[in-house]
Amino acid sequence: xxxxxxxxxxxxxxxxxxxxxxxxxxxxxxxxxxxxxxxxxxxxxxxxxxxxxxxxxxxxxxxxxxxxxxxxxxxxxxxxxxxxxxxxxxxxxxxxxxxxxxxxxxxxxxxxxxxxxxxxxxxxxxxxxxxxxxxxxxxxxxxxxxxxxxxxxxxxxxxxxxxxxxxxxxxxxxxxxxxxxxxxxxxxxxxxxxxxxxxxxxxxxxxxxxxxxxxxxxxxxxxxxxxxxxxxxxxxxxxxxxxxxxxxxxxxxxxxxxxxxxxxxxxxxxxxxxxxxxxxxxxxxxxxxxxxxxxxxxxxxxxxxxxxxxxxxxxxxxxxxxxxxxxxxxxxxxxxxxxxxxxxxxxxxxxxxxxxxxxxxxxxxxxxxxxxxxxxxxxxxxxxxxxxxxxxxxxxxxxxxxxxxxxxxxxxxxxxxxxxxxxxxxxxxxxxxxxxxxxxxxxxxxxxxxxxxxxxxxxxxxxxxxxxxxxxxxxxxxxxxxxxxxxxxxxxxxxxxxxxxxxxxxxxxxxxxxxxxxxxxxxxxxxxxxxxxxxxxxxxxxxxxxxxxxxxxxxxxxxxxxxxxxxxxxxxxxxxxxxxxxxxxxxxxxxxxxxxxxxxxxxxxxxxxxxxxxxxxxxxxxxxxxxxxxxxxxxxxxxxxxxxxxxxxxxxxxxxxxxxxxxxxxxxxxxxxxxxxxxxxxxxxxxxxxxxxxxxxxxxxxxxxxxxxxxxxxxxxxxxxxxxxxxxxxxxxxxxxxxxxxxxxxxxxxxxxxxxxxxxxxxxxxxxxxxxxxxxxxxxxxxxxxxxxxxxxxxxxxxxxxxxxxxxxxxxxxxxxxxxxxxxxxxxxxxxxxxxxxxxxxxxxxxxxxxxxxxxxxxxxxxxxxxxxxxxxxxxxxxxxxxxxxxxxxxxxxxxxxxxxxxxxxxxxxxxxxxxxxxxxxxxxxxxxxxxxxxxxxxxxxxxxxxxxxxxxxxxxxxxxxxxxxxxxxxxxxxxxxxxxxxxxxxxxxxxxxxxxx
Numbered sequence: 001x002x003x004x005x006x007x008x009x010x011x012x013x014x015x016x017x018x019x020x021x022x023x024x025x026x027x028x029x030x031x032x033x034x035x036x037x038x039x040x041x042x043x044x045x046x047x048x049x050x051x052x053x054x055x056x057x058x059x060x061x062x063x064x065x066x067x068x069x070x071x072x073x074x075x076x077x078x079x080x081x082x083x084x085x086x087x088x089x090x091x092x093x094x095x096x097x098x099x100x101x102x103x104x105x106x107x108x109x110x111x112x113x114x115x116x117x118x119x120x121x122x123x124x125x126x127x128x129x130x131x132x133x134x135x136x137x138x139x140x141x142x143x144x145x146x147x148x149x150x151x152x153x154x155x156x157x158x159x160x161x162x163x164x165x166x167x168x169x170x171x172x173x174x175x176x177x178x179x180x181x182x183x184x185x186x187x188x189x190x191x192x193x194x195x196x197x198x199x200x201x202x203x204x205x206x207x208x209x210x211x212x213x214x215x216x217x218x219x220x221x222x223x224x225x226x227x228x229x230x231x232x233x234x235x236x237x238x239x240x241x242x243x244x245x246x247x248x249x250x251x252x253x254x255x256x257x258x259x260x261x262x263x264x265x266x267x268x269x270x271x272x273x274x275x276x277x278x279x280x281x282x283x284x285x286x287x288x289x290x291x292x293x294x295x296x297x298x299x300x301x302x303x304x305x306x307x308x309x310x311x312x313x314x315x316x317x318x319x320x321x322x323x324x325x326x327x328x329x330x331x332x333x334x335x336x337x338x339x340x341x342x343x344x345x346x347x348x349x350x351x352x353x354x355x356x357x358x359x360x361x362x363x364x365x366x367x368x369x370x371x372x373x374x375x376x377x378x379x380x381x382x383x384x385x386x387x388x389x390x391x392x393x394x395x396x397x398x399x400x401x402x403x404x405x406x407x408x409x410x411x412x413x414x415x416x417x418x419x420x421x422x423x424x425x426x427x428x429x430x431x432x433x434x435x436x437x438x439x440x441x442x443x444x445x446x447x448x449x450x451x452x453x454x455x456x457x458x459x460x461x462x463x464x465x466x467x468x469x470x471x472x473x474x475x476x477x478x479x480x481x482x483x484x485x486x487x488x489x490x491x492x493x494x495x496x497x498x499x500x501x502x503x504x505x506x507x508x509x510x511x512x513x514x515x516x517x518x519x520x521x522x523x524x525x526x527x528x529x530x531x532x533x534x535x536x537x538x539x540x541x542x543x544x545x546x547x548x549x550x551x552x553x554x555x556x557x558x559x560x561x562x563x564x565x566x567x568x569x570x571x572x573x574x575x576x577x578x579x580x581x582x583x584x585x586x587x588x589x590x591x592x593x594x595x596x597x598x599x600x601x602x603x604x605x606x607x608x609x610x611x612x613x614x615x616x617x618x619x620x621x622x623x624x625x626x627x628x629x630x631x632x633x634x635x636x637x638x639x640x641x642x643x644x645x646x647x648x649x650x651x652x653x654x655x656x657x658x659x660x661x662x663x664x665x666x667x668x669x670x671x672x673x674x675x676x677x678x679x680x681x682x683x684x685x686x687x688x689x690x691x692x693x694x695x696x697x698x699x700x701x702x703x704x705x706x707x708x709x710x711x712x713x714x715x716x717x718x719x720x721x722x723x724x725x726x727x728x729x730x731x732x733x734x735x736x737x738x739x740x741x742x743x744x745x746x747x748x749x750x751x752x753x754x755x756x757x758x759x760x761x762x763x764x765x766x767x768x769x770x771x772x773x774x775x776x777x778x779x780x781x782x783x784x785x786x787x788x789x790x791x792x793x794x795x796x797x798x799x800x801x802x803x804x805x806x807x808x809x810x811x812x813x814x815x816x817x818x819x820x821x822x823x824x825x826x827x828x829x830x831x832x833x834x835x836x837x838x839x840x841x842x843x844x845x846x847x848x849x850x851x852x853x854x855x856x857x858x859x860x861x862x863x864x865x866x867x868x869x870x871x872x873x874x875x876x877x878x879x880x881x882x883x884x885x886x887x888x889x890x891x892x893x894x895x896x897x898x899x900x901x902x903x904x905x906x907x908x909x910x911x912x913x914x915x916x917x918x919x920x921x922x923x924x925x926x927x928x929x930x931x932x933x934x935x936x937x938x939x940x941x942x943x944x945x946x947x948x949x950x951x952x953x954x955x956x957x958x959x960x961x962x963x964x965x966x967x968x969x970x971x972x973x974x975x976x977x978x979x980x981x982x983x984x985x986x987x988x989x990x991x992x993x994x995x996x997x998x
Contacts, residue, residue, distance in 0.1 A: 049291060050262040050265045050266050050287070050290075050291055051265055052261050052262060052264075052265040053090065053094045054254070054257075054258040054261040054262065055254040055255060055257075055258035055261075056087065056091055056094070056251075059080075059091055059249055059251065060091070060094065060095055062078065062247065062249055063078060063091075063095045063219070064095070066078050066217055066247065067099075067103070067185065067187070067217050070181075070185055070187075070214075070215050070216055070217040071185050071215055073213045073214065073215060074213075074245070075181075075211035075212070075213075075214050075216040075217070075218075075245055076216070076217050076218070076245055076247070077208050077217075077218045077219075077220070077240070077243070077245050077246040077247070078217070078218070078219050078220075078246075078247050078248075078249060079193075079219075079220045079221075079222070079237065079240065079246065079247070079248050079249070080092065080219065080220065080221045080222075080249050080251060081221070081222050081223070081224040081248065081249070081250050081251065082223070082224055082250060082251030082252075083223065083224060083225040083253075083286065083377075083378075084223050084225060084226075084288070085286045085287060085288025085289060086251045086252075086253060086286055086287065086288070087251060087254075087287045087288075088221040088222075088223075088251055089191065089221065090287070091251065092189055092191075092219055092221060095219075096187060096189065099187065102184045102185065103184065103185040103186070103187055104133065104180070104184060104185070104186050104187065105129070105187045105189065106125075106126035106127070106129040106130055106133075106186065106187070106188045106189070107125060107126060107129060107188070107189040107190075107191070108121065108122030108123055108124060108125025108126040108127075108128075108129075108188075108189070108190055108191070109121065109122055109125055109190075109191040109192055110122050110190070110191065110192040110193060110194075110195040110196045110197075110200060111192075111195060112192075112195045119197050119198075119199035119200065120149055120197075120199050120200055120203060121196075121197070121200065122190040122191065122192075122193075122196070122200060123149065123173065123190075123200065123203055124149050124150065126188050126189075126190070127146065127149055127150055127173075127176075128150060130176075130180065131150060131152070131153075134180075136153065138176070138180070139153060139176070142172055142176075145168070145169060145172055146172065146176075148169065149169075149173075167206075170202070170203050170206040170207075170210075171206075171210075173203060173207070174206060174207050174210045174211065177207070177214070177216060178211065178214040178216065181214040181215045181216040182214060182215065184215065185215040185216075185217065186214075186215060186216050186217070187217045187219065188216070188217070188218045188219070189219045189220075189221075190204065190218065190219070190220045190221070191220075191221050192221060192222065192223070193220045193221065193222040193233060194222040194223045194226040194227060194231070194233055196233065198232070201232070201233070201236045204218075204220070205236065205239070205240065208240060208243055208245065208246060209243060211245070222237075224250060225364045225377070226364075227364075228362050228363065228364065229362055252285075253284055253285025253286055254285040254286075254287060254290075255285060256276065256277070256280045256285075256706065257702065257706075258285070258287075259276060259279060259280040259283065259285060259290055260276045260280075260706075262287060262290050262291065262294070263275065263276060263279060263290065263294055266291065266294045266295075267294065272708060273705065273706055273707065273708025274708060276706070277706075279293050279294065281379070282379060282380055282383070283380065284378055284379055284380075286378070289308070289378075289380055292305055292307070292308040293305075293308075303387070304380065304383060304384055304387060308380070308384075309384045309387065309388075312378075312380055312381050312384040313384050313385070313388060315363065315365060315381075316365065316381070316384075316385060318363070319359055319360065319363060319365075320356075320359060322352065322355070322356050323355075323356040323357075323359045323360055325356075326342075326346060326348070326353060326356035326357065326360070327356075327360055327365070327366070327385050328385055328386075328388070328389055328393070328397075329342065329345060329346045329397060330342055330366075330374065330376075330382075331376070331382045331383075331385040331386040331389070332345075332386060332389065332394065332397035332398055332401060332427075333345065333397075333401055334382075334420075335375060335376050335379050335382050336369075336373055336374070336375040336376075337373060337374055337375075338372060338373045338374075338411060338412070338413070339372050339373065339374065340372075340411055341401070341404060341405070341411040341412060342374065344404045344408075344411060345397070345400045345401055345404055357374060361374075364377055365377055365381060394427065395427075395428050395429055396428075398423075398424040398425075398427035398428040399424070399425075399428035399430065401420070401424040402420075402421050402424035402425045402428060402430075402433070402437075405417050405420050405421050405424070406421055415444075415448075418437065418440050418441035418443075418444040418445075419441045419444070419445065419453065419457070421437045421440075421441070422434060422437035422438040422440070422441040422457060422460070425437050426438070426460060431464050431467050431468050432468050432474065434460070434464060435460075435461055435464045435465070435468050435471055435474060435475060436474050436475060438457045438458070438460045438461050438464075439457075439458075439461055439475045439477065441453075441457050442454045442457040442458050442461070442485070442489075445457060446489075449492075449669065449670045449671040450671060451489050451490075451492035451493035451671045451672075452489075452493040452495070452671075454485075454489040454493075455486060455489035455490045455493050455495060455498070458482055458485055458486040458489060459486060461475065461482050461486075462479075462482055462483070462486060465479060465482070479509070480506060480509050480510060480518075483502055483505055483506040483509065484506055484518070484522070486502055487499055487502040487503055487506055487522075487525065490502060491525065491675075492671055492672060492675070493671065493674065494672075494673075494674025494675045494707070494709060494710055494713070495710070496529055496532050496533065496710035496711055496713075497710060499525070499529060500526075500529045500533065503522060503525050503526045503529060504526075506522050507519070507522050507523070507526065510522060512548065516548045516549065516551075516552060517548075517549065517552065517557060517558065517561060519548060520544075520545040520546075520548040520549050520561060520565075521545070521561055521564075523541045523542075523544055523545040523548070524541065524542060524545045524561070524564055524565055524568060526538075526541050527539070527540070527541030527542045527545070527568060528568055530748075531568075531571075531572075531712070531748065531750075532710060532711040532712055532713060533710075533711040533712065533746075534711060534712050534743065534746025534747060534748050534749055535746075535747060535748060536747060536748050537572045537748050538568065538572065539569070539572045539573065542565055542568055542569050542572070545561075545565055546562070546565050546569075546580070549561055549562060549565075554587060554590075556591055556593060556596075559584060559587040559588065559591070559593070559596055560596065562580060562583060562584050562587070563581075563584045563596055563599040563600060563603070564599075565580060566580035566581040566583070566584055566599075566600070566603045567581075567599060567602065567603045567606075567638075570603045570606045570607050571606070571750065574606075574607040575607075577603055577606070577607050578603070578604060578607040578608070580603075581599075581600045581603035581604045581607070582600070582604070584596055584599060584600040584603070585597065585600035585601070585604070588600055594626055594629055594630035595626075595627070595630040595632045595635065597626050597630075598623050598624075598626035598627040598629075598630055598632060598635050598639075599623075599635055601619055601620075601622045601623035601626055602619075602620065602623035602627070602635060602638060602639050602642065604619050605617075605619030605620035605622070605623055605642060606620075606642055616646055617643075617646055617647075617650070620639060620642050620643045620646060621643065623635070623639045624636060624639035624640065624643060627639055633666045633669060633670045634670060634672065634676075636663070636666055637663045637666045637667045637670075637672065637676045637677070637680065638676055639663075640659050640660060640662055640663025640666075640680060641660070641663065641676060641679045641680055641683060643659040644656045644657070644659035644660035644663070644680070644683040644684070644687065645683055647659055647687075648683065648686060648687055648690070649792045649830055649832075650830050650831075651830050651831035651832055651864055651865065653687045653690040653691050653865065653866070654687070654691065656683065656686075656687040657684055657687035657688055657691065659683075660680045660681075660683040660684035660687065661684055663676075663680045664677065664680050664681070664684070667680055673707055674707050674708070674709050674710070674713070675709070675713060677707070678704055678707055678709040678713050678714070678716065678717060679713075679716065681700050681703060681704045681707075681717065682704065682716030682717050682720060683716075684700060685697045685700040685701055685704075685717070685720055686716075686720060688700070689720065689723075689724070689868075690865070690866040690867070691865075691866075691867070692867035692868070692900075692903060692904055694724060694727075694728070694904050694905065694906075695905075697720065697724055698721070698724055700717075701717050701720055701721035701724065702721075704716075704717035704721075705717060705718075705721070712743060712746065712749060712750070712753060715740065715743055715749070715753050715756075715757070716753075718736070718739060718740040718743075719740045719753075719756055719757060719760055721736055721740075722736040722737040722739070722740045722741075722760060722764070723760060723763075725737075726763065726764060726767055726908075727868060727904070727906050727908065727909070728904075728905055728906055728907060728908075729906075729907035729908045729911075733764075734764060734768060737760055737761070737763075737764035738764075740757060740760060741757055741760060741761045741764070743757060744757050744758065744761070751786070751789045751790050751793075752790045752792070752793045755781070755787070755790055755793035755794055755797055756793050756796075758777065758780075758781035758797055759781070759793070759796050759797040759800050761777045761781075762774050762777045762778045762781065762797070762800040762801060762804055763800050765777055765804075766800065766803060766804050766807065767908065769980075771804060771807055771808050772808075774800075774804035774807075774808075775804050775805065775808050775812050775815055777804075778797075778800065778801035778804045778805070778815055778819075779801075779814070779815055779818065781797055781801065782797070782798075782801055782815075782818050782819065782822055783818070787822055787825075787826050788825065788826060788827065791826055791827050791828065791829060791833050792830070792832070792833065794822075794826055795826065795828070795832070795833045795836030795837065795840075796836060798819055798822060798823055798826070798836065798840050799836050799839050799840055799843070801815060801818075801819050802816075802819045802839075802840045802843040802844050803843055805819060805844070806843050806844065816844055819840065819844065820844065823837060823840050823841075831860070831863050831864040831865070832864045832866065832869075834860050834863070834864075835857070835860035835861045835863065835864045835869065835873075837860075838853075838856050838857040838859075838860040838861075839857045839860070839861070839869075839872075839873055839876070841853050841856070841857070842854045842856065842857040842873070842876055842880075843876065847883065847990075850880040850883065850884075851877075851880040851881060851883075851884045851886070853880075854873065854876045854877040854879075854880045854881075855877060857873045857876065857877070858870070858873045858874055858877050858893075860873075861873040861874075867900055867903070867904060868900070868904060868906065868909075870900065871896075871897045871900040871901060871904075871906075871909060872909075874893045874894075874896050874897045874900075875893070875894075875897050875909075875912060875913070875916065877889070877890075877893045878890040878891075878893035878894045878897065878916060878920075879916060879920075881893065882916070882919075882920035882922070887920070887921075887922065890920055890922060891922050894913050894916065894917055894922060897909065897913050898910065898913045901913060915978045918976070918978065919976075919977050919978065919988060935973065935976060935989075938959075938969065939969055939972065939973050939976075941959060942955055942959070942966065942969040942970060942973060943973050943985065943986065943989050945958060945959075946970060946973070946982050946985060946986055947986035947989065947990065952966040952967045952970060953966075955969075955970075970982065970985075973985055977989065
């Protein structure tokens with residue numbers, strides 16, 4: 001896949017996300033409101049709950065391993081910790097819902113009643129489950145003792161007089177559980193151990209230490225963020241860690257992919273990458289927070305739901321007033337803040353500040369970092385505390401932060417100081433200072449290639465422009481200057497939707513007569529954007545830009561703009577692009593500009609890469625060397641895109657993968673991962689797919705999806721992901737293919753994109769058995785496309801079209817004729833193209849010539865080296881060999897296909913192997929050997945009559961059997977041949993030679 005982005009736009013850049021500003025409403029409260037918050041914290045009633053369970057494979061595996069040990073009479077204890085809402089209960093529920101029928105589940109929960117609360121609460125719940133399971137007989141002989149825990153058992157007798165009596169009760173509980181576990185595995189779940197009273201901890205400790213041989217698994221859960229330094233459970237857990245049967249499992253927050261899966265389930269559709277990033281950044285992988293944020297409207301910019309805010313502030317309300325004040329000040333500073341900066345803004349004595357911070361750290365709301373900074377344990381806690389500030393408090397605090405950092409930038413780490421100053425002046429509503437600070441911060445971001453941050457900062461300048469009367473004097477820029485810089489940053493950041501609007505606004509503001517170079521540059525950018533969004537090929541804009549600059553005197557600026565036009569035109573008209581690039585090369589030689597020479601060489605290489613031989617490859621390598629020498633990383637990444645593309649086309653797949661991989665770090669370094677970077681990712685994945693490294697391919701496609709590339713830049717990764725899912729039989733494969741194929745509705749796509757998506761459309765329809773749709777899609781694709789523009793993508797399309805035509809009922813003569821005609825005229829230059837031509841010939845070969853044609857196709861596929869296409873050719877060879885009676889050849893081919901299918905984890909291909917083996921009377925894949933034909937002699941007679949078009953009644957008359965018996969024979973034939981109707985049965989039997997020799 002080759003990029004047609006042209007030379008990337010120069011200009012200031014844009015970095016990480018500026019600290020989020022927020023507006024607040026009310027001050028932190030105590031009393032009744034605080035008590036209500038605390039109650040809600042523990043209830044945690046969700047308004048939205050995800051049905052998917054993701055990101056916990058290792059933890060589930062650990063629980064299953066523990067149960068396996070318990071089944072072997074080795075008692076096991078697993079203690080699952082994690083912060084509130086991280087998914088401890090969900091993990092346990094998922095595990096217990098999958099228990100076999102021979103395992104029994106008992107469950108109980110601790111209550112938040114403190115040390116003086118209800119003793120043994122979780123064990124009471126577990127024993128009550130046992131009572132429901134087995135009735136009073138389970139407690140026979142000890143009803144009075146157990147009645148102390150279960151009053152429903154009757155009278156308890158006199159109270160215990162000594163500690164020995166309590167030990168006796170522990171022994172009874174342990175003995176009862178061991179007795180029940182001797183019959184079948186017993187799983188005991190004890191939830192919320194952070195609220196456990198001493199009696200519960202003592203009984204659990206006794207049970208853990210006393211259990212010797214029993215099919216017993218105990219699972220306990222606790223909130224790790226509740227375990228302050230003096231919490232009694234901390235010491236208890238430390239003691240249990242020394243017991244061999246005990247394992248600890250701390251649940252981490254979920255990663256971004258898991259957040260995306262939860263959002264997809266909750267929303268009922270796949271969210272945009274921007275939405276996933278925004279929610280994941282705020283929720284930081286806490287599933288409960290993800291669900292709560294997903295429940296609010298306006299996912300990308302919604303305030304905290306009231307219920308979630310109250311839950312988060314409940315723990316803040318428990319702190320002293322001094323600590324709450326320090327947290328409010330810290331919250332205005334951001335999620336992470338240095339001690340010196342906080343001390344400067346807070347203005348309180350060190351002893352008082354340190355005491356407050358120590359209380360916040362002990363409460364596990366803040367984490368003290370080794371570098372002297374403090375970080376809110378969760379970003380949403382900071383957001384909630386900040387929102388709780390009164391409006392006046394927010395303004396004053398942000399102004400103090402801005403003034404402090406301006407006076408001493410080292411307070412904010414130096415490099416991040418400009419962005420922090422701009423954010424704080426903006427949040428303090430000081431527009432005059434905010435606009436100048438934003439311009440300085442944008443310049444600093446540009447020096448770090450931080451394009452997204454630069455765009456956001458410049459957007460703020462545009463927002464404030466009309467609110468600051470002397471904005472031009474303060475910033476030293478015109479409004480058009482800011483528009484143009486924002487456009488450049490948006491292009492670099494891959495925010496092409498916004499770039500399109502900015503380009504329109506800038507073109508409306510520019511005077512082309514007074515500033516022709518500026519007007520031409522804006523036209524080039526709009527032309528590229530039109531192509532990115534599939535609106536047009538952008539050629540009109542490019543030619544108009546060329547016309548404008550043609551009358552200008554020669555200069556370095558004119559040559560650089562001409563290089564940009566030439567690079568973009570090469571993807572539309574190679575001859576015109578080549579001519580323009582030659583002009584650039586001549587000008588670059590005259591002025592001695594290495595970067596321009598590299599750009600010209602790259603464009604010429606793009607225009608000549610379709611010529612067989614190494615001419616185009618040499619040009620592209622020259623361009624890469626020149627770009628490296630000039631230090632132009634933008635050109636160097638484009639060179640790697642085109643190098644990897646040409647190497648793939650030439651069948652040098654390992655070199656192609658390496659060329660794409662080499663370009664990725666540079667793309668990330670200069671912040672163009674959403675533009676040029678997505679082509680590098682797609683080329684890397686495509687080469688790995690050819691080499692059979694499909695797991696890596698799926699990972700790269702997921703990475704590309706996370707980047708959320710704009711417009712048609714998303715096509716390569718979407719196309720490849722859909723193919724992987726189809727070939728592996730993944731759930732959702734048809735939907736993935738439909739999302740990719742939807743781009744065919746665009747008014748313009750690059751020829752290679754259109755051909756590739758048309759092939760995908762034919763393949764997807766064929767794979768689901770919709771042959772009519774496959775034939776229709778193939779007919780449209782071959783009827784309206786100039787295949788000779790891109791032979792690399794045209795040959796795979798012809799192969800799929802031929803397969804669709806051959807699979808159609810009685811073949812589709814019109815489509816067959818069209819495929820033959822296109823194949824006759826289409827050039828084949830490289831190994832994959834020669835192999836495509838051989839496979840088309842084999843698919844359409846007459847039956848008598850099929851075996852030889854498929855042998856030639858397999859030979860060509862081996863020469864090319866791609867794993868999956870080789871497997872498909874071998875499958876065709878096996879079918880032709882079976883039809884010709886060469887059963888050993890068929891068996892050998894199927895054996896190799898089965899091995900490749902296993903290597904690639906291609907489930908549909910494995911199914912095809914098994915089906916063909918059964919149809920041809922060859923024992924199943926993996927160990928294919930000659931065996932009896934699948935049909936009996938009588939079924940062969942019936943099948944011959946079916947093939948001649950006879951009805952069941954007519955078959956019955958001819959064979960002197962009843963119509964019902966004829967119907968049974970036909971049904972069995974259809975089942976044995978694994979087809980869906982009589983016509984398919986006859987066609988398959990004919991191709992496999994099952995009707996010959998009788």
